[in-house]
Amino acid sequence: MSYAAENLVQASTWTATNMFYMLLVPALVLWYAYWRMSRRHMYELAAKLNGPPGLPIIGNALEFTGGSADIFKNLVSKSVPYDKEGIVKIWIGPRLLVFLYDPRDVELILSSHVYIDKADEYRFFKPWLGDGLLISTGQKWRSHRKLIAPTFHLNVLKSFIDLFNANSRDVVDKLKKESGAFDCHDYMSECTVEILLETAMGVSKSTQDQSGFEYAMAVMKMCDILHLRHTKIWLRPEFLFNFTQYAKNQTKLLDVIHGLTKKVIKRKKEEFKSGKKPSVLSAPETTTSTEIPATKTTSVEGLSFGQSAGLKDDLDVDDNDVGQKKRLAFLDLLLESSQSGVVISDEEIKEQVDTIMFEGHDTTAAGSSFFLSMMGIHQDIQDKVIAELDQIFGDSDRPATFQDTLEMKYLERCLMETLRMYPPVPIIARQLNQDITLPSNGKQVPAGTTVIIATYKLHRRPDIYPNPTKFDPDNFLPEKSANRHYYAFVPFSAGPRSCVGRKYAMLKLKIILSTILRNFRVQSDLKESDFNLQADIILKRAEGFKVRLQPRKRMAKA
Numbered sequence: 001m002s003y004a005a006e007n008l009v010q011a012s013t014w015t016a017t018n019m020f021y022m023l024l025v026p027a028l029v030l031w032y033a034y035w036r037m038s039r040r041h042m043y044e045l046a047a048k049l050n051g052p053p054g055l056p057i058i059g060n061a062l063e064f065t066g067g068s069a070d071i072f073k074n075l076v077s078k079s080v081p082y083d084k085e086g087i088v089k090i091w092i093g094p095r096l097l098v099f100l101y102d103p104r105d106v107e108l109i110l111s112s113h114v115y116i117d118k119a120d121e122y123r124f125f126k127p128w129l130g131d132g133l134l135i136s137t138g139q140k141w142r143s144h145r146k147l148i149a150p151t152f153h154l155n156v157l158k159s160f161i162d163l164f165n166a167n168s169r170d171v172v173d174k175l176k177k178e179s180g181a182f183d184c185h186d187y188m189s190e191c192t193v194e195i196l197l198e199t200a201m202g203v204s205k206s207t208q209d210q211s212g213f214e215y216a217m218a219v220m221k222m223c224d225i226l227h228l229r230h231t232k233i234w235l236r237p238e239f240l241f242n243f244t245q246y247a248k249n250q251t252k253l254l255d256v257i258h259g260l261t262k263k264v265i266k267r268k269k270e271e272f273k274s275g276k277k278p279s280v281l282s283a284p285e286t287t288t289s290t291e292i293p294a295t296k297t298t299s300v301e302g303l304s305f306g307q308s309a310g311l312k313d314d315l316d317v318d319d320n321d322v323g324q325k326k327r328l329a330f331l332d333l334l335l336e337s338s339q340s341g342v343v344i345s346d347e348e349i350k351e352q353v354d355t356i357m358f359e360g361h362d363t364t365a366a367g368s369s370f371f372l373s374m375m376g377i378h379q380d381i382q383d384k385v386i387a388e389l390d391q392i393f394g395d396s397d398r399p400a401t402f403q404d405t406l407e408m409k410y411l412e413r414c415l416m417e418t419l420r421m422y423p424p425v426p427i428i429a430r431q432l433n434q435d436i437t438l439p440s441n442g443k444q445v446p447a448g449t450t451v452i453i454a455t456y457k458l459h460r461r462p463d464i465y466p467n468p469t470k471f472d473p474d475n476f477l478p479e480k481s482a483n484r485h486y487y488a489f490v491p492f493s494a495g496p497r498s499c500v501g502r503k504y505a506m507l508k509l510k511i512i513l514s515t516i517l518r519n520f521r522v523q524s525d526l527k528e529s530d531f532n533l534q535a536d537i538i539l540k541r542a543e544g545f546k547v548r549l550q551p552r553k554r555m556a557k558a
């Protein structure tokens with residue numbers, strides 16, 4: 001090519017590039033102006049809400065960087081100037097987040113059948129949980145919730161008691177080898193997964209081979225990856241995450257998790273087809289069936305099971321059907337429903353079982369670990385729990401019955417107080433598809449906002465819990481609870497999307513924790529002021545749940 005021709009080509013390339021940028025810039029400006037205009041309503045309403053001032057475009061994003069412990073600490077401290085109002089707005093880039101912690105506003109969201117859509121962050125769970133109960137919405141969520149809630153009825157749960165006892169005994173045996181300070185969360189986590197494998201999947205301990213152990217490990221590691229994606233901003237976009245080693249690990253872990261769920265479903269379906277009855281988990285307790293008539297509702301039994309006594313949800317229903325079929329693992333019950341014509345596919349069953357395994361695991365492990373930490377720190381309170389247990393069990397080393405759990409009133413108050421101060425799920429996030437007016441102050445929150453119920457902050461409001469940072473189980477004396485707003489205590493959420501595992505968790509926790517305290521006295525070298533809390537989906541202590549154990553004389557038999 002001649003020199004002149006080369007020059008011509010270069011000049012025209014230069015002109016084309018320049019033209020491109022000259023057009024691109026105004027196009028971007030126009031697009032941005034249009035985008036701002038289309039969100040004008042949102043900006044106008046957001047401007048009336050209080051919150052820390054942010055920078056243009058990125059908003060408050062720079063204030064909430066670092067590890068999950070730093071982010072949590074920052075969120076808590078930066079919200080303090082707005083505590084009186086109980087509402088804080090922050091902008092993370094284009095996203096408007098509104099934290100609510102006035103019980104009247106919390107009620108508006110949680111009691112609603114309309115504001116049930118989960119926030120965008122829940123999409124990280126999708127490869128694992130698919131459209132399981134936690135993330136699904138609309139008609140699918142409604143019909144599956146209707147199917148699943150009865151499988152968590154107290155009459156079903158009572159049949160799990162022998163299993164809870166056996167696993168509690170196992171954990172006590174394992175704990176005996178600990179002499180100095182150790183992290184009790186590892187033990188609580190393992191015990192929880194083992195119980196879930198049996199109660200949710202019907203994989204009994206004797207058949208929990210290597211695949212059961214691998215499954216438990218994979219569940220724990222998947223939780224770690226999900227935690228990371230919530231806090232590390234560069235791991236959020238799918239296209240970046242997919243380039244990382246985490247994505248490769250996730251694929252391997254999901255192969256293990258889904259592999260076992262599919263294998264168990266396949267085996268159980270074949271059993272159903274061949275007419276083999278699914279194994280019943282355990283015989284109903286004599287104490288339970290004679291002393292607590294099956295027709296009674298749970299509220300009549302005098303327990304709130306982790307929520308304000310005045311609140312009712314779909315777990316608080318009468319159910320006369322306590323026949324043989326009810327004493328099955330959750331998976332067997334779903335399979336039975338699918339066989340009897342209820343429309344739920346194998347894939348949907350898998351998603352629900354995976355969801356239960358995820359939801360039931362880390363939450364309970366954190367709740368029980370915080371409880372043991374509290375006992376270690378507050379020896380006087382532990383004395384009272386032990387005195388109550390001695391009163392119930394005397395010198396006997398028998399396993400706990402359902403009736404015993406009803407009598408563990410002080411232990412229950414300690415558990416509720418633990419869940420108040422350290423709610424394992426410290427925030428609940430919903431996506432608003434329409435404007436709402438807050439009952440607490442009449443201000444409007446626009447459609448498109450991610451509304452966050454800040455349970456941790458709500459549970460520490462001084463106007464509701466005087467001296468809120470003091471561990472005081474008497475906060476849950478009936479007379480005190482009776483005078484409180486129902487939505488001032490929501491560790492299990494509340495309303496139509498409340499935790500379906502609420503009663504399961506409370507019953508299981510009472511049996512595990514009472515068994516541990518019948519065998520050991522818990523001690524702690526750290527105080528609450530030493531806690532370094534981090535909230536990566538589940539609230540935890542960044543330094544681990546360090547306690548020491550001192551053997552007591554008795555051992556509860558399985």
Ligand code: HEM
Nearest residue numbers: 133134359360363364367424425491492493499500501505
């Ligand atoms: C101390 C233990 C537990 C706590 C504090 C807890 C707390 C919660 C909370 C706050 C939610 C609402 C989450 C949200 O809307 O983002 C929830 C939902 C859920 N929980 Fe739990 N949970 C616990 C144990 C369990 C257990 C043991 C199971 C099952 C065995 C379970 C199964 C579920 C399911 C399936 C949902 C989704 C319900 C729906 O959206 O309809 N949870 N839990």
